[in-house]
Amino acid sequence: MTVGLKNKAALLLLLLVAACLAGCSSVMRPPPAAAYMDSYAKDGAVGSFGLSYYAGDLENGRHENNSYSHYSYAEWWGDVNLASYISGGYFTFGLGYQTFSPFMQMGFVSPYLGLTAWSNMNAIVIPAIKSDERGALWRYSGGGMAIEQIPLNDNWKIGFTEHLSRNGREVYYVDDDCLSIDCKIPVPRPRFYTEVGGGFYVSKKIGNDSRVSLEFRYGRDLDEDRNRFALTLDIWSSTTATLGGNDVMRSMAKKNAKKMREIDAVYADSLRDENGKIDSLHTIKRQWFRIPDSSKTMSLAEHPSDSVTAVTSKGICYDEGSRSVWLKQDYGNTAYRVPVDSFDYCQQMERKVLFWPSLLVGTLSFLPGALATNSGVGGLMIGLGVSVAYWAVSNFALDSEDLVPKVYPELCSEKHSRENVLAWLKQYPCRSEMQSQEAGK
Amino acid sequence: MRKICLLIVFLCAFAAWADDYVVLSPSFVPQALLARQIAPGSSRIFSFSTSIGSCDYCNITGNIVSTSEDLQSHYSRDKVDGSSFRFEMNLVDFKWPRTKNTAGAEHWAGHRLGGGLFLNAYYSALLKVGLYPMVVQWLGPLYLAATYDLSYGCYFGYDEDNAMTTDVHESLLTGSLNVGGGTMVFMNNHGLGVGLHGGLRQMHIINPGSRVYTGTDYRTGSRIDPALQDGYHVEDWIYYYGIDFVGYTNIPLLKESNTKNHQGYIFSFEMGTRPDDNPLIYWAFSMSLLL
Structure with a gap:
């Protein structure tokens, strides 16, 4: 119902803009x-x-x-x-x-x-x-x-x-x-x-x-x-006002809070165990993890194949007491819990290949470039320049772990045994701060 | 990816529209918002702007230099026009006072006496770069600003077939001053602002000219004797005014909204004209991001 109304409102707005452009x-x-x-x-x-x-x-x-x-x-x-x-x-x-x-x-x-x-x-x-x-x-x-x-x-x-x-x-x-x-x-x-x-x-x-x-x-x-x-x-x-930055921010915070309530998520910097003691996530290189359901994650879930739901994360800890794994949201600051029985670890993240996006961006720039310079060679130069600039900025200016990950059919296709998963998880226990303090004493 | 492609196509369309014959110092509104720190913690500006200068049947009172081989040609010229498309960003800045709470506050209205020194740069397609230092000072609801732009550009003309050619070109170092001020009303509950600004600025319209045939070989019927015509460099002062629409974030919900920093965006429309009856006009649209 709401979506329908929004579409109608968008159509009305489009009509008004068209009427305006047609001759105000x-x-x-x-x-x-x-x-x-x-x-x-x-x-x-x-x-x-x-x-x-x-x-x-x-x-x-x-x-x-x-x-x-x-x-x-x-x-x-x-x-x-x-x-x-x-x-x-x-x-x-x-x-x-x-x-x-x-x-x-x-x-x-x-x-x-x-x-x-x-x-x-x-x-x-x-x-x-x-x-x-x-x-x-x-x-x-x-x-x-x-x-x-x-x-x-x-x-x-x-x-x-x-x-x-x-x-x-x-x-x-x-x-x-x-x-x-x-x-x-x-x-x-x-x-x-x-x-x-x-x-x-x-x-x-x-x-x-x-x-x-x-x-x-x-x-x-x-x-x-x-x-x-x-x-x-x-x-x-x-x-509802949606134009202002603070309006948008409040709306994002509200949506975020609703989703966090639905899937048992907390802010990553305030992760606590049942006794209220502060835990911390282990920072790892961005890696793929297999989870049971895309509705139970704060991250963007990918489906490399029909039977697989996978997410990336840069933070993890294993809570042995509740038999669950805390994963940090892919590009946000929340952490959410996944039952260990339906969890698996997969490959390290590879970023999406930049060649094709760079080529596409360069090709799209060719025509306006040719129009601007009134010359095919000029358009080619501009297309090439934009393409190389896109590739260079993506490659060197941005953090490679924050780029769009590459999704391929073999992703998370290998299933590890329970013993292997538990053994792998034991290197990232929750309550690590507390343990290190105890070890220090 | 799709959004990036759409943005690039959108910007290229603007670039295609512009022909890079106008030089003027860019707008000071984005820097004024950085100095105000209405989006606390923001320190970078990225702007795209299009400017158009035009004059039909004009009587330029400023400096006009003909670059034509036919020295009389510009006297008969009754129309000059040009446009440019620029990408602008700030390089370094020194702002006062320092913003203590960059995470934001519910009733933050910015630094009412904020100011800053900015060194900015721009690139304009095809071959023009500029460097412009700027000073901005807020005095309550008003601000004053001044900037001087130094641009070096290579401007291309057209050949006998009306195609852009590198054979006809002119390389110029130009300077242009922009002094003015403005005011802005902030609606903090929404994160929206509406502003007015205006001032006096120097504008250059440059065209190296085009090579056209001046004679006909009557034996073969073909056009002969190409000569460079219609080149000009107009330098004049214009009064301008503009209106700004600003969206920004400054409430303490960074963590809750999964956002790293406060941000803002600005849409500015500017128009300018000479104070007398001379129909030299200037029009600009710019879109800026505050990060």
């Missing part, structure tokens, strides 16, 4: 205020979906005629708002779409007062270049808003807004004689105007982490003396 609009009106205010002190992100209806003196029906074309003024009467807000302390940052216009928003947020500014994404991709006719900001829409919020009780909140913004409205260029290739696809072009206005909203809690708001806004077009009204229904919910 710079037409924007002020975004809804209530969801932004509700992002305060949220551990996760706030994801909102809203529908806006516009009324008043909309610029509709007028036509400006030229010889072969005309401009048709057909300002939209509605918008779809999708936005996500993430907050830390008194600061909130948001990204969203207002129909076809991607935008960003940020500012101060608190339970009672908010100050926010927004802009369409042109602000980060198109430099502000002066134009004699249109000034430096002719590609941008954006603005600022002050929000005062009053929580009435746990369920209901009301708020008041005041804004000053540079809005956009839609104008269609109509190629009457259809001389251009895209003449049959009417794409709205922006016309900007300065608006000052205010409004109010009411929001209500629905469910544990969701709210809905109804917002009314009045705006006065200072350029053309028009009055416009907007009515917005917005619904939002708290979602």
